[in-house]
Amino acid sequence: DIQMTQSPSTLSASVGDRVTITCRASQSISGWLAWYQQKPGKAPKLLIYEASTLESGVPSRFSGSGFGTTFSLTISSLQPDDFATYYCQQYNSFSRTFGQGTKVEIK
Amino acid sequence: EKQLVESGGGLVRPGGSLRLSCTASGFTFRGYAMTWVRQAPGKGLEWVSGISADGTDTYYADSVEGRVISSRDNSKYTLYLQMSDLRGEDSAVYYCARLQPVTGGGALDFWGHGTLVTVTS
Numbered sequence: 161d162i163q164m165t166q167s168p169s170t171l172s173a174s175v176g177d178r179v180t181i182t183c184r185a186s187q188s189i190s191g192w193l194a195w196y197q198q199k200p201g202k203a204p205k206l207l208i209y210e211a212s213t214l215e216s217g218v219p220s221r222f223s224g225s226g227f228g229t230t231f232s233l234t235i236s237s238l239q240p241d242d243f244a245t246y247y248c249q250q251y252n253s254f255s256r257t258f259g260q261g262t263k264v265e266i267k
Numbered sequence: 268e269k270q271l272v273e274s275g276g277g278l279v280r281p282g283g284s285l286r287l288s289c290t291a292s293g294f295t296f297r298g299y300a301m302t303w304v305r306q307a308p309g310k311g312l313e314w315v316s317g318i319s320a321d322g323t324d325t326y327y328a329d330s331v332e333g334r335v336i337s338s339r340d341n342s343k344y345t346l347y348l349q350m351s352d353l354r355g356e357d358s359a360v361y362y363c364a365r366l367q368p369v370t371g372g373g374a375l376d377f378w379g380h381g382t383l384v385t386v387t388s
Contacts, residue, residue: 161329194374196312203362203381204304204312209374247312251374254317254326256302261311 162186162250166259172267177238181262183231183248192252195224195233198261199244207246208233238264269293269377271363276382283353283386289346289363289379297321297341300366302375303348305359305384315361316348317372331357353386360384 163186173179183193191211196204206215208224211231221236235242243266248259275287289301303315316337317326325337336349346363360381367373 196375198312203378204375205378206374206376209367209376215376249312249314249374251372255328256314256317258304258312258314 161255162189162253162257164248164250164257164259166246166248166262168262169260170263170265172265173238174267175238175240177267179235179238179264181233181246181248181264183226183233183259185229185231185250185252188228189250189252191227192250193224193226193231194249194251195222196247196249197242197244198247204247235264271365271377271379273361273363273379273382276361276384278385278387279353281354281386281388284349284351285353285384287348287350287361287363287382287384289348291344291346291365294365294377296339296344299368300372301339301346302364302366302372303337303346304362304364304375304378305357306362306381307356307359310359313359317366318346319372320368350384353384355386358384358386 165184193211195208198204212224245261245263270292273289302317318337322339334352338347362381363379364375365377367376
């Protein structure tokens, strides 16, 4: 199975900061990577698919990049609503593994 | 308005069985592959199972292979997850989610709110 590793596990930041989360795959997944946001007690929400395509309705401060084995999610200017946990997920194979998550906390 | 509503969760003894359901509305259910994802308390997301739009192809995580069966009834707009030989590590919120309608299945673009399964003696 393809393993997905996110870093950092926790990120402390302030409103207005630019933050970047990294996700690495154990083997190439081309561009078949998605990013999700999850808030406590809620279902995850799709933010980005195919590594860099913004889902409809998602603010443009979110962006994704990468191909192959290394990917990143960037929030250009952190807003109060963005404090949440973020997960990457590969869908290159039928076994669609997630990263372990990155919690974005208020500094 | 599209909806996915999971049901069937609850308390079950180790070794027991449970069938989860996910009822869809507001979109053409038979046109979408579907998946189950779970989240143990305080933990991350774990993909559990996937099923093709017509139900002929199913996929399972190693952690549940041989103990769960994913199926669907497109006439009832319902997805199922039959779970057996349940263990403590199966305790989690179980979400159903819709895959983007692309060849091979895409990202998970719509999720239900989840149903809690607790395996305890």
